[in-house]
Amino acid sequence: MINSESSLENASTRVQEVVSDVTxxxxxxxxxxxxxxxxxxxxxxxxxxxxxxxxxxxxxxxxxxxxxxxxxxxxxxxxxxxxxxxxxxxxxxxxxxIGYLPENPPLYKELTVDEYLQFAARLHNVDLSKTNDVLIDVKRRCGLEGIGKRLISALSKGFQQRVGIAQAIIHRPExxxxxxxxxxxxxxxxxxxxxxxxxxxxxxxxxxxxxxxxxxxxxxxxxxxxxxxxxxxxxxxxxxxxxxxxxxxxxxxxxxxxx
Ligand SMILES: Nc1ncnc2c1ncn2[C@@H]1O[C@H](COP(=O)(O)OP(=O)(O)OP(=O)(O)O)[C@@H](O)[C@H]1O
Structure with a gap:
Protein backbone atom coordinates (compact mmCIF):
# COMPACT_ATOMS: atom_id res chain seq x y z
CA MET A 1 0.00 0.00 0.00
CA ILE A 2 2.75 2.38 1.00
CA ASN A 3 4.56 1.45 -2.20
CA SER A 4 1.58 2.07 -4.46
CA GLU A 5 0.89 5.43 -2.74
CA SER A 6 4.45 6.56 -3.17
CA SER A 7 4.52 5.38 -6.77
CA LEU A 8 1.28 7.35 -7.34
CA GLU A 9 2.95 10.41 -5.84
CA ASN A 10 5.99 9.90 -8.02
CA ALA A 11 3.82 9.52 -11.08
CA SER A 12 1.94 12.71 -10.24
CA THR A 13 5.22 14.59 -9.74
CA ARG A 14 6.47 13.28 -13.05
CA VAL A 15 3.26 14.39 -14.80
CA GLN A 16 3.66 17.90 -13.30
CA GLU A 17 7.26 18.01 -14.45
CA VAL A 18 6.27 16.93 -17.94
CA VAL A 19 3.48 19.53 -18.03
CA SER A 20 5.72 22.37 -16.81
CA ASP A 21 8.49 21.28 -19.18
CA VAL A 22 6.38 22.41 -22.15
CA THR A 23 6.68 26.16 -22.77
CA ILE A 98 7.90 35.86 -24.54
CA GLY A 99 10.80 37.74 -26.10
CA TYR A 100 10.35 38.59 -29.77
CA LEU A 101 12.71 39.76 -32.46
CA PRO A 102 10.54 40.59 -35.50
CA GLU A 103 11.81 40.35 -39.07
CA ASN A 104 12.46 44.12 -38.98
CA PRO A 105 13.88 44.75 -35.49
CA PRO A 106 12.06 47.62 -33.78
CA LEU A 107 15.18 49.72 -33.19
CA TYR A 108 15.16 53.47 -32.56
CA LYS A 109 18.43 54.17 -34.30
CA GLU A 110 18.71 57.75 -33.05
CA LEU A 111 19.04 56.42 -29.48
CA THR A 112 22.19 55.03 -27.90
CA VAL A 113 22.27 51.34 -27.02
CA ASP A 114 21.78 52.14 -23.32
CA GLU A 115 18.91 54.57 -23.96
CA TYR A 116 17.15 52.04 -26.16
CA LEU A 117 17.64 49.16 -23.72
CA GLN A 118 16.38 51.33 -20.85
CA PHE A 119 13.29 52.03 -22.95
CA ALA A 120 12.87 48.30 -23.71
CA ALA A 121 13.22 47.53 -19.97
CA ARG A 122 10.41 50.00 -19.20
CA LEU A 123 8.19 48.43 -21.87
CA HIS A 124 8.77 45.01 -20.33
CA ASN A 125 8.02 46.28 -16.82
CA VAL A 126 11.50 45.59 -15.50
CA ASP A 127 11.74 46.88 -11.92
CA LEU A 128 13.20 50.43 -12.20
CA SER A 129 15.59 49.87 -9.29
CA LYS A 130 17.05 46.86 -11.14
CA THR A 131 17.38 48.46 -14.59
CA ASN A 132 21.12 49.15 -14.31
CA ASP A 133 21.94 45.58 -13.28
CA VAL A 134 19.61 44.22 -15.96
CA LEU A 135 21.34 46.33 -18.63
CA ILE A 136 24.79 45.18 -17.53
CA ASP A 137 23.64 41.57 -17.63
CA VAL A 138 21.89 41.74 -21.01
CA LYS A 139 24.82 43.57 -22.63
CA ARG A 140 27.18 40.89 -21.29
CA ARG A 141 24.96 38.11 -22.64
CA CYS A 142 24.68 39.75 -26.06
CA GLY A 143 28.31 40.88 -26.40
CA LEU A 144 27.42 44.58 -26.21
CA GLU A 145 29.78 45.54 -23.39
CA GLY A 146 31.59 48.80 -23.98
CA ILE A 147 29.19 50.13 -26.64
CA GLY A 148 26.33 51.35 -24.45
CA LYS A 149 27.01 54.98 -25.32
CA ARG A 150 27.14 54.41 -29.09
CA LEU A 151 24.25 55.47 -31.33
CA ILE A 152 22.47 52.43 -32.76
CA SER A 153 22.61 54.03 -36.23
CA ALA A 154 26.42 53.94 -36.03
CA LEU A 155 26.59 50.19 -35.34
CA SER A 156 27.17 47.45 -37.91
CA LYS A 157 24.17 45.32 -38.94
CA GLY A 158 25.51 42.48 -36.78
CA PHE A 159 25.65 44.65 -33.67
CA GLN A 160 22.23 46.13 -34.43
CA GLN A 161 20.92 42.57 -34.54
CA ARG A 162 22.50 41.92 -31.13
CA VAL A 163 20.70 45.01 -29.79
CA GLY A 164 17.48 43.60 -31.28
CA ILE A 165 18.06 40.32 -29.45
CA ALA A 166 18.99 42.19 -26.25
CA GLN A 167 15.62 44.01 -26.24
CA ALA A 168 13.90 40.64 -26.74
CA ILE A 169 15.54 38.99 -23.72
CA ILE A 170 15.80 41.96 -21.35
CA HIS A 171 12.96 40.66 -19.15
CA ARG A 172 14.48 37.15 -19.10
CA PRO A 173 11.63 35.44 -20.96
CA GLU A 174 11.38 31.67 -21.04
N1 LIG B 1 -0.79 41.52 -43.69
C1 LIG B 1 -0.94 40.71 -44.74
N2 LIG B 1 -1.94 40.89 -45.63
C2 LIG B 1 -2.11 40.05 -46.67
N3 LIG B 1 -1.34 38.98 -46.91
C3 LIG B 1 -0.34 38.74 -46.06
C4 LIG B 1 -0.08 39.59 -44.94
N4 LIG B 1 0.99 39.08 -44.26
C5 LIG B 1 1.39 38.00 -44.95
N5 LIG B 1 0.61 37.78 -46.01
C6 LIG B 1 0.70 36.68 -46.97
O1 LIG B 1 0.72 35.47 -46.23
C7 LIG B 1 1.64 34.55 -46.81
C8 LIG B 1 2.65 34.13 -45.76
O2 LIG B 1 3.51 35.25 -45.50
P1 LIG B 1 4.67 35.20 -44.41
O3 LIG B 1 5.28 36.55 -44.35
O4 LIG B 1 4.13 34.61 -43.18
O5 LIG B 1 5.68 34.17 -45.08
P2 LIG B 1 7.19 33.86 -44.68
O6 LIG B 1 7.36 32.38 -44.73
O7 LIG B 1 7.56 34.54 -43.42
O8 LIG B 1 7.98 34.53 -45.91
P3 LIG B 1 9.40 35.27 -45.92
O9 LIG B 1 10.40 34.19 -45.73
O10 LIG B 1 9.45 35.87 -47.29
O11 LIG B 1 9.42 36.29 -44.82
C9 LIG B 1 2.24 35.24 -48.02
O12 LIG B 1 1.51 34.82 -49.15
C10 LIG B 1 2.02 36.70 -47.74
O13 LIG B 1 1.91 37.44 -48.92
Whole structure:
Protein backbone atom coordinates (compact mmCIF):
# COMPACT_ATOMS: atom_id res chain seq x y z
CA MET A 1 0.00 0.00 0.00
CA ILE A 2 2.75 2.38 1.00
CA ASN A 3 4.56 1.45 -2.20
CA SER A 4 1.58 2.07 -4.46
CA GLU A 5 0.89 5.43 -2.74
CA SER A 6 4.45 6.56 -3.17
CA SER A 7 4.52 5.38 -6.77
CA LEU A 8 1.28 7.35 -7.34
CA GLU A 9 2.95 10.41 -5.84
CA ASN A 10 5.99 9.90 -8.02
CA ALA A 11 3.82 9.52 -11.08
CA SER A 12 1.94 12.71 -10.24
CA THR A 13 5.22 14.59 -9.74
CA ARG A 14 6.47 13.28 -13.05
CA VAL A 15 3.26 14.39 -14.80
CA GLN A 16 3.66 17.90 -13.30
CA GLU A 17 7.26 18.01 -14.45
CA VAL A 18 6.27 16.93 -17.94
CA VAL A 19 3.48 19.53 -18.03
CA SER A 20 5.72 22.37 -16.81
CA ASP A 21 8.49 21.28 -19.18
CA VAL A 22 6.38 22.41 -22.15
CA THR A 23 6.68 26.16 -22.77
CA UNK A 24 4.78 26.65 -26.03
CA UNK A 25 1.77 24.79 -27.32
CA UNK A 26 -0.06 25.84 -30.48
CA UNK A 27 -3.04 23.90 -31.70
CA UNK A 28 -4.75 24.15 -35.06
CA UNK A 29 -3.36 27.64 -35.65
CA UNK A 30 -4.71 29.24 -38.83
CA UNK A 31 -4.75 32.70 -40.33
CA UNK A 32 -6.55 34.02 -43.37
CA UNK A 33 -5.98 37.36 -45.10
CA UNK A 34 -9.22 37.87 -47.02
CA UNK A 35 -9.53 34.79 -49.21
CA UNK A 36 -5.88 33.88 -48.81
CA UNK A 37 -5.01 31.17 -46.31
CA UNK A 38 -1.55 32.23 -45.05
CA UNK A 39 -1.28 29.59 -42.30
CA UNK A 40 -3.34 26.44 -41.95
CA UNK A 41 -3.78 24.16 -38.95
CA UNK A 42 -0.29 24.45 -37.47
CA UNK A 43 0.32 22.33 -34.36
CA UNK A 44 3.45 22.92 -32.38
CA UNK A 45 4.95 22.04 -29.00
CA UNK A 46 8.19 23.29 -27.56
CA UNK A 47 10.02 22.23 -24.41
CA UNK A 48 12.46 24.08 -22.20
CA UNK A 49 15.99 24.31 -23.63
CA UNK A 50 14.77 23.34 -27.08
CA UNK A 51 15.54 25.28 -30.25
CA UNK A 52 12.98 24.83 -33.02
CA UNK A 53 13.67 26.02 -36.55
CA UNK A 54 10.85 27.05 -38.86
CA UNK A 55 12.22 26.55 -42.32
CA UNK A 56 10.46 27.42 -45.55
CA UNK A 57 10.60 29.34 -48.81
CA UNK A 58 9.39 32.93 -49.15
CA UNK A 59 5.72 33.26 -48.34
CA UNK A 60 5.53 29.86 -46.60
CA UNK A 61 3.84 31.37 -43.54
CA UNK A 62 6.76 31.50 -41.07
CA UNK A 63 6.42 35.16 -40.05
CA UNK A 64 2.64 34.92 -39.85
CA UNK A 65 2.99 31.90 -37.53
CA UNK A 66 5.51 33.75 -35.35
CA UNK A 67 3.32 36.84 -35.18
CA UNK A 68 0.47 34.65 -33.92
CA UNK A 69 2.72 32.86 -31.41
CA UNK A 70 3.82 36.22 -29.98
CA UNK A 71 0.33 37.72 -29.79
CA UNK A 72 1.07 40.33 -32.46
CA UNK A 73 -1.50 38.92 -34.87
CA UNK A 74 -4.81 37.34 -33.96
CA UNK A 75 -5.30 33.86 -35.39
CA UNK A 76 -8.41 33.22 -37.45
CA UNK A 77 -8.71 30.02 -35.44
CA UNK A 78 -6.67 27.89 -33.09
CA UNK A 79 -5.07 28.33 -29.68
CA UNK A 80 -1.68 29.18 -28.20
CA UNK A 81 -0.46 28.55 -24.66
CA UNK A 82 2.76 30.11 -23.40
CA UNK A 83 4.09 28.56 -20.18
CA UNK A 84 0.57 27.35 -19.45
CA UNK A 85 -1.07 30.78 -20.04
CA UNK A 86 -3.64 31.11 -22.85
CA UNK A 87 -2.34 33.81 -25.19
CA UNK A 88 -5.78 34.75 -26.46
CA UNK A 89 -7.58 34.83 -23.11
CA UNK A 90 -4.70 36.38 -21.15
CA UNK A 91 -2.39 38.13 -23.63
CA UNK A 92 -0.50 40.23 -21.07
CA UNK A 93 0.10 37.23 -18.81
CA UNK A 94 1.33 35.11 -21.71
CA UNK A 95 3.47 37.84 -23.29
CA UNK A 96 5.45 38.22 -20.06
CA UNK A 97 7.08 34.91 -20.93
CA ILE A 98 7.90 35.86 -24.54
CA GLY A 99 10.80 37.74 -26.10
CA TYR A 100 10.35 38.59 -29.77
CA LEU A 101 12.71 39.76 -32.46
CA PRO A 102 10.54 40.59 -35.50
CA GLU A 103 11.81 40.35 -39.07
CA ASN A 104 12.46 44.12 -38.98
CA PRO A 105 13.88 44.75 -35.49
CA PRO A 106 12.06 47.62 -33.78
CA LEU A 107 15.18 49.72 -33.19
CA TYR A 108 15.16 53.47 -32.56
CA LYS A 109 18.43 54.17 -34.30
CA GLU A 110 18.71 57.75 -33.05
CA LEU A 111 19.04 56.42 -29.48
CA THR A 112 22.19 55.03 -27.90
CA VAL A 113 22.27 51.34 -27.02
CA ASP A 114 21.78 52.14 -23.32
CA GLU A 115 18.91 54.57 -23.96
CA TYR A 116 17.15 52.04 -26.16
CA LEU A 117 17.64 49.16 -23.72
CA GLN A 118 16.38 51.33 -20.85
CA PHE A 119 13.29 52.03 -22.95
CA ALA A 120 12.87 48.30 -23.71
CA ALA A 121 13.22 47.53 -19.97
CA ARG A 122 10.41 50.00 -19.20
CA LEU A 123 8.19 48.43 -21.87
CA HIS A 124 8.77 45.01 -20.33
CA ASN A 125 8.02 46.28 -16.82
CA VAL A 126 11.50 45.59 -15.50
CA ASP A 127 11.74 46.88 -11.92
CA LEU A 128 13.20 50.43 -12.20
CA SER A 129 15.59 49.87 -9.29
CA LYS A 130 17.05 46.86 -11.14
CA THR A 131 17.38 48.46 -14.59
CA ASN A 132 21.12 49.15 -14.31
CA ASP A 133 21.94 45.58 -13.28
CA VAL A 134 19.61 44.22 -15.96
CA LEU A 135 21.34 46.33 -18.63
CA ILE A 136 24.79 45.18 -17.53
CA ASP A 137 23.64 41.57 -17.63
CA VAL A 138 21.89 41.74 -21.01
CA LYS A 139 24.82 43.57 -22.63
CA ARG A 140 27.18 40.89 -21.29
CA ARG A 141 24.96 38.11 -22.64
CA CYS A 142 24.68 39.75 -26.06
CA GLY A 143 28.31 40.88 -26.40
CA LEU A 144 27.42 44.58 -26.21
CA GLU A 145 29.78 45.54 -23.39
CA GLY A 146 31.59 48.80 -23.98
CA ILE A 147 29.19 50.13 -26.64
CA GLY A 148 26.33 51.35 -24.45
CA LYS A 149 27.01 54.98 -25.32
CA ARG A 150 27.14 54.41 -29.09
CA LEU A 151 24.25 55.47 -31.33
CA ILE A 152 22.47 52.43 -32.76
CA SER A 153 22.61 54.03 -36.23
CA ALA A 154 26.42 53.94 -36.03
CA LEU A 155 26.59 50.19 -35.34
CA SER A 156 27.17 47.45 -37.91
CA LYS A 157 24.17 45.32 -38.94
CA GLY A 158 25.51 42.48 -36.78
CA PHE A 159 25.65 44.65 -33.67
CA GLN A 160 22.23 46.13 -34.43
CA GLN A 161 20.92 42.57 -34.54
CA ARG A 162 22.50 41.92 -31.13
CA VAL A 163 20.70 45.01 -29.79
CA GLY A 164 17.48 43.60 -31.28
CA ILE A 165 18.06 40.32 -29.45
CA ALA A 166 18.99 42.19 -26.25
CA GLN A 167 15.62 44.01 -26.24
CA ALA A 168 13.90 40.64 -26.74
CA ILE A 169 15.54 38.99 -23.72
CA ILE A 170 15.80 41.96 -21.35
CA HIS A 171 12.96 40.66 -19.15
CA ARG A 172 14.48 37.15 -19.10
CA PRO A 173 11.63 35.44 -20.96
CA GLU A 174 11.38 31.67 -21.04
CA UNK A 175 10.43 31.70 -24.72
CA UNK A 176 12.39 33.60 -27.38
CA UNK A 177 11.03 33.99 -30.90
CA UNK A 178 13.46 35.19 -33.56
CA UNK A 179 12.29 35.95 -37.09
CA UNK A 180 15.23 35.45 -39.47
CA UNK A 181 17.84 36.49 -36.90
CA UNK A 182 20.83 36.22 -39.25
CA UNK A 183 19.41 37.69 -42.44
CA UNK A 184 21.66 40.33 -44.00
CA UNK A 185 24.68 39.51 -41.80
CA UNK A 186 28.17 38.66 -43.04
CA UNK A 187 29.61 35.18 -42.31
CA UNK A 188 31.45 36.28 -39.16
CA UNK A 189 28.38 38.06 -37.81
CA UNK A 190 26.26 35.00 -38.65
CA UNK A 191 28.60 32.77 -36.66
CA UNK A 192 28.48 35.16 -33.69
CA UNK A 193 24.68 35.39 -33.73
CA UNK A 194 24.42 31.59 -33.96
CA UNK A 195 26.75 31.21 -30.97
CA UNK A 196 24.55 33.65 -29.06
CA UNK A 197 21.39 31.69 -29.99
CA UNK A 198 23.02 28.42 -28.88
CA UNK A 199 23.96 30.04 -25.57
CA UNK A 200 20.42 31.38 -25.04
CA UNK A 201 19.01 27.99 -26.02
CA UNK A 202 20.67 26.38 -23.01
CA UNK A 203 18.24 28.10 -20.64
CA UNK A 204 15.28 29.15 -22.85
CA UNK A 205 13.01 27.72 -25.51
CA UNK A 206 13.71 29.30 -28.88
CA UNK A 207 11.77 29.36 -32.13
CA UNK A 208 13.60 30.87 -35.06
CA UNK A 209 12.65 31.18 -38.70
CA UNK A 210 15.15 30.94 -41.50
CA UNK A 211 15.67 30.12 -45.16
CA UNK A 212 19.05 28.79 -44.28
CA UNK A 213 19.52 25.03 -43.95
CA UNK A 214 22.94 25.30 -42.31
CA UNK A 215 21.44 27.58 -39.63
CA UNK A 216 18.97 24.85 -38.75
CA UNK A 217 21.70 22.22 -38.70
CA UNK A 218 23.99 24.29 -36.51
CA UNK A 219 21.59 25.64 -33.87
CA UNK A 220 18.29 23.72 -33.87
CA UNK A 221 17.17 20.60 -32.02
CA UNK A 222 14.07 20.24 -34.15
CA UNK A 223 12.86 21.57 -37.48
CA UNK A 224 9.47 22.13 -39.06
CA UNK A 225 9.38 22.78 -42.79
CA UNK A 226 6.50 25.00 -43.91
CA UNK A 227 5.22 25.41 -47.44
CA UNK A 228 2.12 27.27 -48.63
CA UNK A 229 1.02 27.86 -45.03
CA UNK A 230 1.20 24.24 -43.93
CA UNK A 231 3.75 22.26 -41.90
CA UNK A 232 4.84 19.66 -44.42
CA UNK A 233 7.66 18.01 -42.49
CA UNK A 234 8.73 17.87 -38.87
CA UNK A 235 11.61 16.06 -37.22
CA UNK A 236 14.34 16.13 -34.59
CA UNK A 237 17.77 16.92 -36.02
CA UNK A 238 19.20 13.97 -34.07
CA UNK A 239 16.80 11.70 -35.93
CA UNK A 240 17.95 13.08 -39.30
CA UNK A 241 21.54 12.37 -38.32
CA UNK A 242 20.71 8.92 -37.01
CA UNK A 243 18.96 8.01 -40.27
CA UNK A 244 21.68 9.76 -42.32
CA UNK A 245 19.01 11.88 -44.03
CA UNK A 246 19.95 15.04 -45.88
CA UNK A 247 18.01 18.17 -44.88
CA UNK A 248 18.63 19.83 -48.25
CA UNK A 249 17.09 16.91 -50.13
CA UNK A 250 14.14 16.79 -47.74
CA UNK A 251 13.63 20.55 -48.13
CA UNK A 252 13.61 20.24 -51.92
CA UNK A 253 11.32 17.24 -51.81
CA UNK A 254 8.73 18.98 -49.64
CA UNK A 255 8.89 22.51 -51.03
CA UNK A 256 9.56 22.10 -54.75
CA UNK A 257 7.04 19.42 -55.63
CA UNK A 258 4.02 21.70 -55.19
CA UNK A 259 5.46 24.81 -56.84
N1 LIG B 1 -0.79 41.52 -43.69
C1 LIG B 1 -0.94 40.71 -44.74
N2 LIG B 1 -1.94 40.89 -45.63
C2 LIG B 1 -2.11 40.05 -46.67
N3 LIG B 1 -1.34 38.98 -46.91
C3 LIG B 1 -0.34 38.74 -46.06
C4 LIG B 1 -0.08 39.59 -44.94
N4 LIG B 1 0.99 39.08 -44.26
C5 LIG B 1 1.39 38.00 -44.95
N5 LIG B 1 0.61 37.78 -46.01
C6 LIG B 1 0.70 36.68 -46.97
O1 LIG B 1 0.72 35.47 -46.23
C7 LIG B 1 1.64 34.55 -46.81
C8 LIG B 1 2.65 34.13 -45.76
O2 LIG B 1 3.51 35.25 -45.50
P1 LIG B 1 4.67 35.20 -44.41
O3 LIG B 1 5.28 36.55 -44.35
O4 LIG B 1 4.13 34.61 -43.18
O5 LIG B 1 5.68 34.17 -45.08
P2 LIG B 1 7.19 33.86 -44.68
O6 LIG B 1 7.36 32.38 -44.73
O7 LIG B 1 7.56 34.54 -43.42
O8 LIG B 1 7.98 34.53 -45.91
P3 LIG B 1 9.40 35.27 -45.92
O9 LIG B 1 10.40 34.19 -45.73
O10 LIG B 1 9.45 35.87 -47.29
O11 LIG B 1 9.42 36.29 -44.82
C9 LIG B 1 2.24 35.24 -48.02
O12 LIG B 1 1.51 34.82 -49.15
C10 LIG B 1 2.02 36.70 -47.74
O13 LIG B 1 1.91 37.44 -48.92
Missing amino acids: VTAHNLSRRFGNHSAVRKVDLELKRSEVLGLLGPNGAGKSTTMQMLTGNLAPTSGSVQICGVDLIKNPLGAKRH VIILDEPSVGLDPNQIREIRDLIKELGKSCSIILSTHNLSEVESVCDRVKIMNHGVVVYSTALAELKQKALNLEQIFEQYTLKNE
